[in-house]
Amino acid sequence: MGGKDQLPVDRMRLRRRSGAARGVVAMLAASLALSSCQTLFEQAYVPTVGPSDNPQIVDEVQKDDPRAQMGAREHPRIVASYGGEYHDDKTEKLVARITGALTAVSENPNQSYRITILNSPAINAFALPGGYLYVTRGLLALANDASEVAAVLSHEMAHVTANHGIERQRREEAEVIASRVVAEVLSSDLAGKQALARGKLRLAAFSRQQELQADVIGVRTLGEARYDPYAAARFLDSMARYSHFTSVDPDADQSLDFLSSHPNAPQRVELARRHARAFGPEGTYGESGREYYLRGIDGLLYGDSPQEGYVRGQTFLHGSLGIRFEVPEGFQIDNKVEAVLATGPGDVAIRFDGVADAERRSLANYISSGWVTGLLPETIREITVNGLEAATARASAERWDFDITVIRIGPQIFRFLTAVPKGSAVLEPTAEKLRASFRRITPQEAATLKPLRVRVVTVGPGDTIATLSARMMGTDRKLELFRLINALGPTSTVSPGAKVKIISE
Numbered sequence: 001m002g003g004k005d006q007l008p009v010d011r012m013r014l015r016r017r018s019g020a021a022r023g024v025v026a027m028l029a030a031s032l033a034l035s036s037c038q039t040l041f042e043q044a045y046v047p048t049v050g051p052s053d054n055p056q057i058v059d060e061v062q063k064d065d066p067r068a069q070m071g072a073r074e075h076p077r078i079v080a081s082y083g084g085e086y087h088d089d090k091t092e093k094l095v096a097r098i099t100g101a102l103t104a105v106s107e108n109p110n111q112s113y114r115i116t117i118l119n120s121p122a123i124n125a126f127a128l129p130g131g132y133l134y135v136t137r138g139l140l141a142l143a144n145d146a147s148e149v150a151a152v153l154s155h156e157m158a159h160v161t162a163n164h165g166i167e168r169q170r171r172e173e174a175e176v177i178a179s180r181v182v183a184e185v186l187s188s189d190l191a192g193k194q195a196l197a198r199g200k201l202r203l204a205a206f207s208r209q210q211e212l213q214a215d216v217i218g219v220r221t222l223g224e225a226r227y228d229p230y231a232a233a234r235f236l237d238s239m240a241r242y243s244h245f246t247s248v249d250p251d252a253d254q255s256l257d258f259l260s261s262h263p264n265a266p267q268r269v270e271l272a273r274r275h276a277r278a279f280g281p282e283g284t285y286g287e288s289g290r291e292y293y294l295r296g297i298d299g300l301l302y303g304d305s306p307q308e309g310y311v312r313g314q315t316f317l318h319g320s321l322g323i324r325f326e327v328p329e330g331f332q333i334d335n336k337v338e339a340v341l342a343t344g345p346g347d348v349a350i351r352f353d354g355v356a357d358a359e360r361r362s363l364a365n366y367i368s369s370g371w372v373t374g375l376l377p378e379t380i381r382e383i384t385v386n387g388l389e390a391a392t393a394r395a396s397a398e399r400w401d402f403d404i405t406v407i408r409i410g411p412q413i414f415r416f417l418t419a420v421p422k423g424s425a426v427l428e429p430t431a432e433k434l435r436a437s438f439r440r441i442t443p444q445e446a447a448t449l450k451p452l453r454v455r456v457v458t459v460g461p462g463d464t465i466a467t468l469s470a471r472m473m474g475t476d477r478k479l480e481l482f483r484l485i486n487a488l489g490p491t492s493t494v495s496p497g498a499k500v501k502i503i504s505e
Contacts, residue, residue: 455501
């Protein structure tokens with residue numbers, strides 16, 4: 001969670017949650033999912049794999065066609081949505097090296113690209129019209145060699161050279177206009193929403209085909225740059241495994257990762273392998289670039305950034321804000337730029353964020369100021385939480401009961417919203433656990449907080465997967481995560497002298 005004056009929740013990713021829990025969290029906060037390549041800019045399937053005759057380069061086109069400015073216009077919003085840019089000289093040089101090799105053999109070598117590493121642990125990459133390419137540090141942490149990142153970037157470059165974004169915007173605008181006409185003719189907002197939803201489904205169906213087209217172009221570019229062409233299929237497998245690791249229901253998880261709103265992984269993996277065979281049998285062509293890749297990501301920030309605070313087991317700590325709290329056992333914390341979200345057994349959901357309150361109104365008045373839907377005014381009461389001014393209240397909506405707790409520290413109000421199925425007896429104990437654990441941290445505690453990073457280590461003579469994974473930090477599933485980030489199967493072993501990744505401070 002960032003330390004901004006106001007932290008509205010506009011996107012989220014909840015792990016290990018049931019369908020009911022997903023529903024209640026949607027009630028706690030509206031979600032804006034900017035999912036992978038389809039982010040605002042997909043279109044119908046074009047049944048060729050050739051490049052566009054009119055590549056959209058921002059500097060050349062934006063003066064003539066306002067729609068070509070969308071890449072430049074959307075860039076600041078994309079960066080802000082993903083926690084800003086991630087800057088590290090050696091990692092940026094690594095990504096630039098890979099992009100340069102691909103550009104030289106791409107469908108249009110004259111296309112210019114601006115690549116941004118996003119400061120997000122999500123596994124994602126996408127492109128905007130005008131040659132804006134994005135890759136998250138989370139994706140770089142999962143990849144195991146340069147060819148895997150090249151596979152992702154060549155796929156995104158294919159979207160740019162084929163002008164997918166411009167065409168998607170045209171179609172989306174047409175769908176919105178059509179839905180408005182339906183709404184006006186039928187005098188029904190519901191009818192308009194239904195028409196728009198049907199249009200979105202059609203666009204999504206088209207875009208899945210378009211993603212396959214980009215895969216074809218991407219694998220060809222990958223091989224022509226003399227990278228291992230089978231890396232595309234290999235990394236799709238890794239991303240699918242990671243998606244299952246982070247969610248018990250990945251197919252329903254509307255998250256910010258590369259696989260959400262894409263064709264199903266088996267279909268894409270088979271297509272990628274089939275086109276890779278044009279360069280020869282697996283293991284006979286191209287380089288992986290593993291050695292220089294691992295050098296380039298050694299020390300890469302992993303998971304939460306210091307600006308968002310840290311999750312350590314059941315505890316959330318934020319050094320800059322000087323606070324900490326704990327969630328009950330069995331809960332999974334999901335820390336984002338805008339808010340901290342947690343889900344637990346029995347369809348219980350928690351949201352924590354903060355807002356500025358320069359007016360310094362009473363907390364009882366703040367709770368009743370209109371931001372809580374279904375508030376029960378008679379339940380508002382002022383309390384103290386570990387010596388801090390606070391207030392609580394209850395609310396009820398549809399099938400859910402809510403506890404609202406607000407706590408003041410200086411000009412900042414911190415807010416807990418706890419939701420349970422209506423009538424559940426766990427509302428009060430859950431909310432009380434949060435309240436009792438919330439406190440300020442000392443400067444000494446804050447100074448000890450360190451971010452997690454990717455560390456590349458050499459396997460020693462006595463090392464095994466078990467001993468190496470025991471060195472992992474920040475997870476209670478050490479062995480499983482170690483295998484994932486190193487693309488190791490259940491029967492894989494490690495050899496002395498080999499390089500592997502671990503997560504530690």
